[in-house]
Ligand SMILES: [Zn+2]
């Protein structure tokens with residue numbers, strides 16, 4: 001347990017992805033089975049333990065800690081697990097070996113409910129502060145140490161010299177503590193066989209199209225499709241089970257039960273875009289967001305934000321691997337398959353006909369419909385390949401919108417950027433009478449935040465500008481004199497009640513720093529509204 | 533949770549409160565006509581120790597230990613008070629029927645508890661204090677008393693400091709394991725800095741330590757007082773005007789410099805902060821440090837409670853920090869306690 005606790009501490013204290021990867025890889029390589037498997041489970045799928053931790057802790061502490069002191073402590077610390085780890089009386093005695101993570105997991109899995117509080121108390125007695133913290137985080141679900149399931153899998157690949165896609169491919173064929181997985185990775189066993197279980201197949205991703213790509217492309221070799229603005233998903237269905245995977249191989253089936261039931265008795269793997277579709281219209285991305293990152297879903301959400309999958313590709317049909325076939329053939333198989341089966345809540349992503357790039361370019365620039373992010377170009381002869389292979393698929397995002405905004409606040413970055421003011425909030429001038437009636441001074445209203453789109457050299461200059469033009473400081477934030485104009489690029493702007501301006505930008509980034517432009521010539525709120 | 537009886541509000545305040553009580557300027561001894569650690573310039577002040585929130589400039593007369601006076605002069609200039617009067621540990625002076633005795637507080641070099649006796653009542657004003665061993669100052673001396681005036685900087689049961697040498701060893705291990713990085717240790721300039729150097733030496737770290745300019749004078753002062761700090765060097769450009777490469781080195785600086793522009797000169801710095809606040813993860817995150825070292829010059833919760841018990845005080849007055857929790861706890865123990873609500877103290881950088 002101490003090794004796991006140290007790992008959590010070290011992961012929590014470093015901001016650098018590279019260092020987190022190194023810490024994890026080192027741990028996974030040098031820790032015994034099944035300890036490393038349970039740790040991996042804790043950082044990815046979660047442990048197969050569920051208990052009413054809050055209530056148990058409340059009961060346990062009531063004998064030893066005064067209620068008021070607990071309240072003051074919890075308020076200060078801000079986290080229940082940490083508060084308990086600090087308040088728990090030190091009872092560890094010499095020679096008391098702290099339990100291993102495996103011993104604890106097995107004990108919590110097998111102990112009857114009524115004896116769990118006692119088990120927990122004894123376990124906490126045998127651990128030190130960081131051990132207690134680690135145990136409570138383990139039992140309470142995801143330990144938030146800035147490690148995504150994806151990062152954990154990447155570390156696993158790094159530790160054992162495999163591709164992440166290899167790991168993803170077998171991931172859903174193995175269960176914690178992943179004996180088969182580690183046996184395979186250490187060369188002591190075969191690659192785990194998914195058997196009848198639906199597993200994730202690493203997705204094929206596109207490159208953004210660049211100017212220099214065009215001369216090398218032939219219109220006849222390519223199929224064009226709309227690029228829909230949802231999230232890429234993979235549907236993997238076998239006779240007995242269906243799973244919905246995100247692009248990174250996370251199982252998100254539970255959040256979308258209606259999609260799962262649409263695929264009962266199908267046997268296939270499909271690639272598509274998950275959307276919210278109402279009356280055959282794709283809803284804004286914000287609507288889809290209401291359904292994401294949930295463990296369960298309410299009937300109201302099902303009603304108000306109906307999910308839908310727009311299908312791009314067919315990877316497996318009745319167990320037959322279609323991935324080696326050219327896209328053109330897969331597309332024909334897909335169309336035939338969908339015509340035959342047409343599962344509810346799905347439709348086919350339509351291809352876009354064109355004869356030359358001039359025509360396609362017109363289509364591309366003429367489209368600003370909800371739900372469309374741009375065009376995809378796919379080589380007709382390309383097989384379905386894992387990752388982001390060069391020369392097969394391109395995404396042609398529609399031109400971003402831009403606005404000239406004024407820098408209002410700057411905040412210190414984190415990690416490497418912690419000595420720089422690198423996160424910028426910018427605004428536009430209020431120009432409608434209602435808001436500025438009571439003041440003759442022109443006023444700015446914040447419309448977005450960006451921390452990318454500039455070089456390290458720009459960052460130095462921006463940092464200096466912020467420090468030299470500070471009006472007020474609030475902790476890590478400074479308000480800045482309204483002098484500097486950013487040309488801000490963003491994909492879309494939507495109505496939002498969460499923002500003071502009433503609008504929210506999607507993916508804003510700084511396209512250009514307009515050192516030359518006077519702030520009073522920046523854009524206004526009506527210019528923003530015109531884009532809605 | 534266990535619900536506690538209401539803390540016994542002392543309906544009858546201790547008689548010492550008639551001659552020693554808080555005023556806007558700080559804790560005031562009426563018959564003696566002096567303040568202890570006042571937050572504004574006053575005629576007569578007794579200063580417990582040299583930290584900026586306790587020792588301020590501009591008083592008419594200052595009574596303090598020789599070390600505290602030297603520190604004040606070092607920080608504020610020779611004429612930062614009208615008159616200085618030295619008082620050594622164990623010595624007593626009388627002012628208008630009030631006996632003032634000074635004993636070590638174990639907080640930093642020169643830190644003192646002020647023992648006041650008047651009308652056959654003894655009050656100990658402890659200033660800032662700690663009980664654990666510190667190679668850079670005299671250890672805390674326990675004085676039984678009627679009223680104990682205590683700080684409460686870390687008065688929450690979650691604060692339990694780690695053994696300081698153990699924390700120093702963690703830092704040394706990190707330096708040794710990452711020779712490509714510069715370790716930057718944030719420390720409070722007076723006391724913590726020199727204590728950490730001493731602890732590192734004690735744990736076998738013999739390499740040269742690089743000091744931020746703000747730490748140099750005070751470290752020299754400790755050396756003049758006979759404390760050995762080993763090999764150290766101020767940071768700056770060397771004679772050729774070239775910047776040195778600090779990879780694999782240990783740099784010490786004020787906590788604020790960790791995330792300041794100053795830090796950019798070091799390759800891929802690994803940041804550490806030695807402070808009692810590092811006990812809580814949120815605080816470590818707030819400072820953005822990779823290696824939080826839980827070392828403090830203040831008493832932690834168990835030390836506060838134990839010390840109060842050992843003094844045998846009938847009543848406890850709390851000067852600054854988490855008064856709410858401490859007063860509540862003392863209520864549970866049946867010891868009348870009250871918060872003096874003194875302002876101007878700040879142990880944030882501790
Ligand atoms: Zn102090």
Ligand SMILES: [Zn+2]
Nearest residue numbers: 585660877879
């Ligand atoms: Zn203080």
